[in-house]
Amino acid sequence: MPRLCLTVEYDGTSYGGWQVQPNAQTVQEQIESALAQVIGASVRVYSSGRTDAGVHAIDMKAHFDVETLLPLSAYREGVNRFLPQDIVVRQVCRVADDFHARFDAQGKWYRYRLYRGRIRSPLHRLTSWHVAGGLDVEAMTQAADALVGTHDFAAFQASGCAAATTQRTLFEVLLIDEGDELIIDVRGSGFLKNMVRIIVGSLVEVGRAKLTAGQLAEILASGQRCRAGLTAPAQGLCLMQVWYEKNIEIT
């Protein structure tokens, strides 16, 4: 059966995350329901990963199979007609029959936005974490550097995370100073549950001088979740990109 891959952008504010679950509207459910209306049959999509309630994405990938192949634009236009305004399918492409949005992913880029204004900002409230007061960005950068590389990130996962192994590779943790906003870009091979948000929470504690860069490196080595910083709130996080070994599109 032909396999297709979607690129999905969404404002996660109103959803209980990506994955279908009881008692909450989810992005996956909206996509599957819109797709079903276009295809005329129920369909399951397999994403490159999950995002938590309130987390946003501009490049979530998800694959699914179809029995008969319509022109690709028919999927995109059809699905977007049924989707609410806070979700959109940006692209649909044909992929190899054995392509898997999650298992074939080579890396992901997440962006976290901190808002540093003295007063909370209504216009930033749904896409950033308000951290009032000065942050020592130099210390945060130094601490961030210590996280880059291949490590056991057990100290940076939500308790109850069921990942088989906690070893992951971070390619880059980049701090971008944009005045009232401080952007933290994290690129890595893969991420444990809440890993980016715990990294950000810990870096903020370094920025507030509650933790030193050296202590953060020790916490990483210790593997103990209870020692790392708090989990930064969901709304500051956005999945920016998922990439694969080569161009996944086949024609």
Add this chain to the structure above:
Amino acid sequence: MPRLCLTVEYDGTSYGGWQVQPNAQTVQEQIESALAQVIGASVRVYSSGRTDAGVHAIDMKAHFDVETLLPLSAYREGVNRFLPQDIVVRQVCRVADDFHARFDAQGKWYRYRLYRGRIRSPLHRLTSWHVAGGLDVEAMTQAADALVGTHDFAAFQASGCAAATTQRTLFEVLLIDEGDELIIDVRGSGFLKNMVRIIVGSLVEVGRAKLTAGQLAEILASGQRCRAGLTAPAQGLCLMQVWYEKNIEIT
């Protein structure tokens, strides 16, 4: 009586605009109700202007009088405690007893955001106007230049606008190309009802080659509203700054 001036930021998405009106929640109403709880008496605020339903602001000014003066921080902190998350008072300062937020304003800066991506964007939907397809930014810049200066802007006001005179001065109309976003910054002495949105709607028609820069100049000269472009939607607009002849704060 001591007079105070507020600087207000708000996400206009959920409001029927600034000004109190029947059948819609408004920003003014929220501010007055929060202030009343802090002061213990009903109060009327006088703003630098109105914004339409869905328009945002990061620097709306509004003055009001108090019988007895509390420490200024008590107003800000108190009011913000009662305001919803989509409105905040960023600053409170003491002003001269005869200061008027509207009549003393020397100029205003509005920013309009166009989103030019091929597909609508969930993450930009509440703060921009989605204009798919290419825009001729050079032609738009040329047309914008023709609007700068002191003119009769009768052709660029909403029908039913009750302004005594339609002469206004535009200091600058600046287009900033930011990839998928095209920002239009408009600075002027004052604005007629819907003036910025009609200017943006007209510039987009120029960008789409439905109108030339020369024709836009002719429309300005004609004074006929029916000849100008459509009114750009509210959610792309944000009041960025209101300024006064000198520092309005007195101590």
